[in-house]
Amino acid sequence: MHIGGIDWQTLTQRQWHPVQLEHNLHRLKLAAPLAPPVNLLHIWMFWGRPAQSANEALWLQGIILAHAGMLLFFGLLALAAWWLDRRPQRLRLRQACITVGILGTLGFAALISSVDQLVTSNITPLLVGCTLVALVFLHRPLAALLLFATTLGLFIWAIGQTQSDPALLLSNRVNGLSICAIAMALAWSQWHHFVKIQSQQQRLETQQALLEQQNARLSYLAEHDPLSGLLNRRAFGEIVTHELLRAERNQQPLCLLMLDLDHFKQINDQYGHPLGDRVIRQTAALLASLVRASDSLARIGGEEFVLLLPDCDLQQGRQVAELLRQNVEQQLRRVDGLELALTVSIGLVAIAAGQACSYERLYAASDRALYQAKHSGRNRVAGVPLN
Structure with a gap:
């Protein structure tokens, strides 16, 4: 729902509560220690000042007691905020500390403004307190409405205890209403800006993740x-x-296997390419399940696969190749309920420990070995050392 250009559903949502809590506690940690020096200054300025009347004497006493209470209150609040800032898991205590700080600030502002009515019609403390609370802390709109409405009610009642002039009493109550309304508008504006920034940040993070x-x-x-x-x-x-250079440097043997599914074109021609694709996927999965984590398996096109076996000599490579050939013959005999009797021909080439070789030379040798396996009857392994 939009009223006056404000999306109230967005502004009142609780999804920003953790960020709001962290923001408010950080502000409280910074602001609370500033209050005690101000309270001490007020106490020093009013202490020992001679009173000219009974009302003035009562006013001085009320101001000093109020600031003494504020000195103790904000001193303890600063310690609590500092302690809770290091304990993020204390969510309830954090929220309680912030709530007490806000209510205490507004309560003292209303109290001092009411005490001031004994000698003046000034309600500046209420203005300062409400403005600071609205600008320093973040409040959800409904919470801000309740907070400043309660402050106004307290002020209206308290000022009635100290202001005896009906005209001044009415004027200050109306001014108090205006102050609380302005503070509430400031709080709403702050929240709207906060939600807008957080929403933009969330969108940026989402876009970054995508x-x-x-x-x-x-x-x-x-x-x-x-x-x-x-x-x-x-x-x-x-x-x-990379592996060829490493094998040469570490004086290790290495094998390259080239695998080609026998008569694969006939499968595509007879059953169609979708089945051919399933055959490729099942073959890849089978081969991948049989090799070591240090080996590298690739499909280089069509029905051709290549397998690199680091630290593996010709005899070991032949054993691996035979294992692969036998598993393809045994496990891929039927695919999707069709009797395909798949087999694979494998060309194997090995380089001796420390022997220098390029990938092009190794690849060409394995291709020749595969050609030999194909022309020797298929479904077999042909392998030779690299000369």
Whole structure:
């Protein structure tokens, strides 16, 4: 609902309460220690001042007692705010401290303004107190309405105890109403600005989170094959180049396996590409479940996969290749209820410990080994050391 350009549903929502609480406690921690020196100054200025009348004597006594009470009150409040600032888990105590601080400030403002009526019609303390509370602290609109309405009621009653002139009494009550109304408007304006800033901040954080998710997604897509979820050709090439240098430096062997599903084109031609895609995904999942965390598995196009085995010699590489071949033959015999009898041919190439080699040379050798496996009858492993 909008009234006067203000979205009251937004302004009264409680979602900003934690931020509001933190803001108010921080302001209280800063403001409360400033009050005791001011109270001491007032006590010093009024202490020992000779009274010219009974009303003035009562006024001096009331002012000194009020400021002495405020001195003690704000001193304890400053200590409490400092203590609670270090204990964020004390939510109820934090809220209680802020509430007591606000009510105490307004109560003292109404009290001193009423005491002043013994010698003057001035109600400046009420104006100062209401303005400070409206500007320093954040109040939800309904809370601000209740707070300043209560302050006005207290002031109207208290001033009736000290102001005997009917005209001045009416004038000051009307002025008190104006002060509380202005303070309430200031509090609403403060809250509206606070909600606007917090909403903008929340939108920025949401947009930032979405941007980070999109960047992560784009980074993933840049390095992974979208169908199988495995590394793509470019990312795999970078990993192999790095691993070749590391293997040479650490004097470790390394194997590269190139895998190709046998007669895959016939599956696409006979059953369609959707089934072919499911075959690719299931093959990728099976292969990924059989390799080590230190190995790198990629799909480099169509039905071709490559597997890098760091710290693995020719004999170990052949064992891994046979394990993969057997699992494909056994576990991918049926796909989606269809008897496909999938098999895989694997070309294996190994480099000896400390042997220098480029990715292009290693890739070409594994491709030749795969060609040999295909032309030797398929569903087999062909592997040789790199010369």
